[in-house]
Amino acid sequence: MILVPLFPLLAALIVAIGSDGSRQTRARLAAWPIGAAFCGAVVTLYFVATHGPITIRFYDPASPASIALPIGFHFDRLSAVMMVLISAVGTIIYVYSLSYMYQDPHERRYLSLIGFTTFVLLCMVSSANLVMLFVFWQFLSYLLYVLAHNHAHAATLTGAYRTFTLLRVGDIAFLAGIVLAYSLYGTLEFPTLFAKAIATPVTLSLLPGWEINGATAVTLLLFIGGMSKSAQFPMHIWLPRSLYAPTPVHALLHAGIINAGGFLINRLAPLFGLSSTTLHVAFVVGTMTAILGATMMLAQNDIKKTLGFSTIGQMGYMIMECGLGAFSLAVFHLIAHGLFKATVFLNCGNVIHKARQEPHFPHIDHQEEEGGFSRLTWLTGFMTTLFIPLLILLGTHGVLRIPLLESQGTVIFLFFIWITSSQAILTLMRLRAVASWKVSAAMLLTLLFVVFVYLFAVASFTAFLYPDPQEVASYFQAAALPNWLFDMIILMATLMTIAGWTYLYMRTHGRTVWTPAWVEGFRTRLYVLFMNRLYADELYQLLGDAVMRVVHRFDKRKQGWSQ
Amino acid sequence: MMDGSIVPWLVTGIPLLGALLCLAVWSNPGRLKASAVLVSIVSLGANVGLSGSLPTLPEGLLLLYLLPIAAGVSLLGQPLHRDHRPSWIMTVVFLGLGLGVLTNPNLAGRIFLLALFGSLIVLLYRHHTALWPISWWGIGTYGFGALCVGISVVASPPLSAITTLLACAILLPLMPFHNGYLTALTRLPGSLPTFIVLLLPAVGLHGVATVIPTVPETVAWIVGLSALAGSLYGAIKALAQSRVRLLLAYGSLSFFSMLWWFITATKTATVHVVVFVGAVGLVTSGLLLAWQVIRTRYGDDVDPQAISGLAFTMPRYAVLLSLLALAAMGLPPFGVYAGFMGLLLTSSLSSSVGVFVLLIAWLTASWYIMQMVQQLLFGARRSDLRYTDLLRTELAALLIVVLVLLALGVAPPKLFGPQKTAPSSSATVESTAWNT
Numbered sequence: 001m002i003l004v005p006l007f008p009l010l011a012a013l014i015v016a017i018g019s020d021g022s023r024q025t026r027a028r029l030a031a032w033p034i035g036a037a038f039c040g041a042v043v044t045l046y047f048v049a050t051h052g053p054i055t056i057r058f059y060d061p062a063s064p065a066s067i068a069l070p071i072g073f074h075f076d077r078l079s080a081v082m083m084v085l086i087s088a089v090g091t092i093i094y095v096y097s098l099s100y101m102y103q104d105p106h107e108r109r110y111l112s113l114i115g116f117t118t119f120v121l122l123c124m125v126s127s128a129n130l131v132m133l134f135v136f137w138q139f140l141s142y143l144l145y146v147l148a149h150n151h152a153h154a155a156t157l158t159g160a161y162r163t164f165t166l167l168r169v170g171d172i173a174f175l176a177g178i179v180l181a182y183s184l185y186g187t188l189e190f191p192t193l194f195a196k197a198i199a200t201p202v203t204l205s206l207l208p209g210w211e212i213n214g215a216t217a218v219t220l221l222l223f224i225g226g227m228s229k230s231a232q233f234p235m236h237i238w239l240p241r242s243l244y245a246p247t248p249v250h251a252l253l254h255a256g257i258i259n260a261g262g263f264l265i266n267r268l269a270p271l272f273g274l275s276s277t278t279l280h281v282a283f284v285v286g287t288m289t290a291i292l293g294a295t296m297m298l299a300q301n302d303i304k305k306t307l308g309f310s311t312i313g314q315m316g317y318m319i320m321e322c323g324l325g326a327f328s329l330a331v332f333h334l335i336a337h338g339l340f341k342a343t344v345f346l347n348c349g350n351v352i353h354k355a356r357q358e359p360h361f362p363h364i365d366h367q368e369e370e371g372g373f374s375r376l377t378w379l380t381g382f383m384t385t386l387f388i389p390l391l392i393l394l395g396t397h398g399v400l401r402i403p404l405l406e407s408q409g410t411v412i413f414l415f416f417i418w419i420t421s422s423q424a425i426l427t428l429m430r431l432r433a434v435a436s437w438k439v440s441a442a443m444l445l446t447l448l449f450v451v452f453v454y455l456f457a458v459a460s461f462t463a464f465l466y467p468d469p470q471e472v473a474s475y476f477q478a479a480a481l482p483n484w485l486f487d488m489i490i491l492m493a494t495l496m497t498i499a500g501w502t503y504l505y506m507r508t509h510g511r512t513v514w515t516p517a518w519v520e521g522f523r524t525r526l527y528v529l530f531m532n533r534l535y536a537d538e539l540y541q542l543l544g545d546a547v548m549r550v551v552h553r554f555d556k557r558k559q560g561w562s563q
Numbered sequence: 564m565m566d567g568s569i570v571p572w573l574v575t576g577i578p579l580l581g582a583l584l585c586l587a588v589w590s591n592p593g594r595l596k597a598s599a600v601l602v603s604i605v606s607l608g609a610n611v612g613l614s615g616s617l618p619t620l621p622e623g624l625l626l627l628y629l630l631p632i633a634a635g636v637s638l639l640g641q642p643l644h645r646d647h648r649p650s651w652i653m654t655v656v657f658l659g660l661g662l663g664v665l666t667n668p669n670l671a672g673r674i675f676l677l678a679l680f681g682s683l684i685v686l687l688y689r690h691h692t693a694l695w696p697i698s699w700w701g702i703g704t705y706g707f708g709a710l711c712v713g714i715s716v717v718a719s720p721p722l723s724a725i726t727t728l729l730a731c732a733i734l735l736p737l738m739p740f741h742n743g744y745l746t747a748l749t750r751l752p753g754s755l756p757t758f759i760v761l762l763l764p765a766v767g768l769h770g771v772a773t774v775i776p777t778v779p780e781t782v783a784w785i786v787g788l789s790a791l792a793g794s795l796y797g798a799i800k801a802l803a804q805s806r807v808r809l810l811l812a813y814g815s816l817s818f819f820s821m822l823w824w825f826i827t828a829t830k831t832a833t834v835h836v837v838v839f840v841g842a843v844g845l846v847t848s849g850l851l852l853a854w855q856v857i858r859t860r861y862g863d864d865v866d867p868q869a870i871s872g873l874a875f876t877m878p879r880y881a882v883l884l885s886l887l888a889l890a891a892m893g894l895p896p897f898g899v900y901a902g903f904m905g906l907l908l909t910s911s912l913s914s915s916v917g918v919f920v921l922l923i924a925w926l927t928a929s930w931y932i933m934q935m936v937q938q939l940l941f942g943a944r945r946s947d948l949r950y951t952d953l954l955r956t957e958l959a960a961l962l963i964v965v966l967v968l969l970a971l972g973v974a975p976p977k978l979f980g981p982q983k984t985a986p987s988s989s990a991t992v993e994s995t996a997w998n999t
Contacts, residue, residue: 067904067905067908067909068835068900068902068904068905068908068976069895069901069904069972069973131904135895138894138895139894139895142889142894145933149941151872151874151875151940151941151942152875152941152942152943152944154942154943157937157941157942161933161934161937164929164933165929165930165933168926168929168930169926172922172923172925175907175922175925176919176922178908179907179908179918182908188908206915548802548803551799551802551803552803554800555799555800555803
């Protein structure tokens with residue numbers, strides 16, 4: 001099992017070391033170790049699913065002397081699932097890159113970096129303790145820097161530098177969390193850490209009269225680390241700036257690296273489950289990121305940026321799920337999203353290549369279809385979005401036996417599914433207004449089928465990842481929101497969906513929806529704001545400039561050395 | 564079996580005698596440099612071979628191994644030039660003096676320390692120019708250090724402890740006594756800055772490790788406060804620098820200040836303290852060597868922003884500089900990271916504000932080091948510049964530094980010295996006050 005993370009490292013070394021003459025042969029040869037890592041990960045998954053978790057340590061956990069670099073591996077269901085995902089995506093991306101990067105001057109560097117990144121990711125998800133996880137977490141920060149930049153491209157260099165500095169902020173918060181956890185509980189070994197955190201509740205006094213739970217302080221700091229890697233608002237700006245990297249790198253970035261935040265929360269689920277405050281913060285941050293990411297995505301005019309902001313939105317969704325206590329759901333989501341985004345990015349690379357080679361691609365000579373209004377399709381969509389949530393609630397409660405009454409998180413999540421599916425149907429209607437009951441019925445059944453299969457898969461996956469239902473229930477309870485807030489979220493979700501459908505109905509009937517002039521103006525300004533990505537880059541630039549002005553002013557005060 | 568009292572003199576004498584022998588080949592720079600490197604290797608061999616007979620040092624034996632390595636790589640990385648000959652000889656002399664301070668207890672050690680301060684004053688005076696008036700501050704600081712050592716010999720506690728601490732604050736730089744360190748790093752010629760960046764802190768740590776348990780609590784508190792201020796001050800000043808040597812000097816000041824804070828908090832010099840000093844000194848030495856490579860090719864006071872695109876044109880240099888930068892930023896698996904993590908996790912830290920300040924300073928290092936590296940390595944290649952990748956000796960010097968830093972990061976700490984335990988950091992109490 002230890003060989004699984006080491007295989008991609010071997011692949012990276014095969015590509016990196018050797019003469020130029022054998023470069024192509026070595027590049028093809030290196031695909032085998034990465035493929036072997038995938039096979040090994042599948043075997044590991046089978047083994048830990050049938051025999052239970054395995055821990056291998058190359059240090060003495062009782063000795064503080066080896067605390068700085070305690071190399072050890074912990075293979076359980078979570079790490080095995082992540083290893084299968086990472087090695088599968090890594091293998092596909094590597095094989096794809098062989099032809100995509102063919103004859104590129106940076107081919108050797110990128111291929112070896114893909115191998116090395118896969119190695120780092122595999123080691124990170126199979127870490128036996130928090131320090132080893134942090135070691136590979138930091139490696140990822142640097143790898144993102146080197147992956148995301150082209151040496152000779154000034155804008156890329158600036159973007160890569162900002163990416164690194166921002167990720168280091170998260171790293172330092174992570175480090176502070178580790179130090180605090182060790183000082184409070186005296187261990188960084190996962191099982192012992194969780195046991196001690198549960199057994200010994202600690203209260204910290206930050207300021208006179210302001211106390212904070214120890215688990216909350218630790219998890220909040222660790223969460224900031226997760227926010228930076230998973231591009232959560234307001235630490236999201238590095239992701240769109242990294243879009244100059246080659247497309248396969250993006251596929252790996254969006255399918256593997258960015259999931260680190262979700263993985264971290266799942267790895268430390270028992271610790272996060274002790275702090276309702278952190279889970280609520282995660283919910284708020286995740287929701288904001290999901291909404292802002294999705295909105296900014298709609299306003300972009302560049303295919304890669306659109307996909308980048310789509311990823312930010314999805315990561316927000318994933319963190320929101322964690323904030324609702326649905327940890328396994330977040331893992332399921334990140335797997336689905338990882339596979340989906342890897343496919344989309346690799347295809348995106350093909351499209352860009354094709355567009356560069358063929359002057360008439362994409363074809364612009366065909367007329368856009370006029371969207372006519374179909375009452376039947378509209379009615380189907382409307383009824384679907386009204387009744388599907390009810391069916392889902394009944395189905396999940398009765399068939400899948402998910403305790404909805406006790407878990408607000410699931411209900412909120414279902415309402416988000418509702419909004420998302422409504423958005424999908426709205427988009428579908430705008431594209432194809434076919435007045436056919438067959439189409440409508442197919443749409444309805446497909447949606448029902450997809451949603452139920454998804455929920456069934458999620459329920460099965462939850463049972464696989466967290467076999468103890470009590471544990472799952474405890475996370476939901478820890479994440480429970482105040483009743484008024486819960487009711488408000490449900491009410492707002494309902495209103496948004498119905499308002500959306502009503503607006504669509506009126507627009508397609510050619511009726512004017514009266515809105516005050518200031519609302520129209522505000523809408524335009526809002527569009528410009530989101531198109532410019534909330535001017536977050538500019539704000540960070542201003543902040544950086546202000547800091548450097550202060551630094552230089554400070555430097556000038558002391559005459560001599562710098563003069 | 565060798566008499567235990569002779570061994571420290573032998574360890575000290577080998578480099579000093581070697582320096583004398585090197586004078587015999589003074590007229591041939593190539594042979595002189597090779598001889599000086601050979602003396603460093605012999606010194607390292609002697610230190611390793613005689614380690615069993617050496618007196619027990621409070622900080623362990625690691626620094627005795629690192630000093631000859633640092634001297635060797637400092638010499639190896641220098642270009643062959645007649646003007647560098649005095650600096651090569653002085654590097655070997657400094658090695659002898661440093662080993663003399665570390666291995667000889669009591670009066671003999673103090674005499675070697677006075678000789679070290681005296682040599683620094685003479686060298687700084689010799690290289691003083693009217694364009695750099697601030698170097699008087701450095702000369703004054705080292706003069707003050709020599710005075711402190713003198714007082715510590717004749718005074719009784721607690722005055723002797725405080726004066727020793729002051730002398731140590733000049734060697735292992737601590738604000739506001741850091742001017743000597745900055746002057747030495749920026750003004751001394753040839754291989755001297757790359758060696759003394761490890762030598763002075765190592766000697767300072769030796770003194771601190773001896774004296775810190777006897778220092779009054781109030782003094783320790785003031786030193787801790789000064790250390791926190793120094794770590795932030797160094798980081799901010801480094802961020803503002805455009806000159807590489809100043810940037811590295813202030814950056815290392817920031818890191819050594821962190822160490823002062825840990826020492827005053829725990830009042831012990833654990834193996835992690837030694838690893839940290841060794842690693843910070845060595846990585847700064849490596850970066851100074853890397854900068855020396857640029858100075859050799861493009862002039863003494865070249866602007867790093869004027870050089871770019873070395874990743875394309877000097878790939879071996881780019882790889883080694885990147886690895887050194889990773890180590891300097893405190894990224895794993897190098898010694899700076901291992902030392903810092905060890906200190907953070909094994910020390911009893913009662914001040915959350917202190918930890919916060921240290922982490923800010925730690926974070927800032929990522930910015931100024933990365934900025935420096937990015938300016939040099941990346942960007943468009945200049946067609947008007949001639950690029951020559953590392954020569955064999957330069958490559959060997961930088962590679963040794965990287966490998967030693969790696970060894971410091973991954974090797975078990977018990978290899979470096981006896982395991983002293985700082986007060987336990989675990990707390991499993993119902994309520995913990997984490998405010999200052």
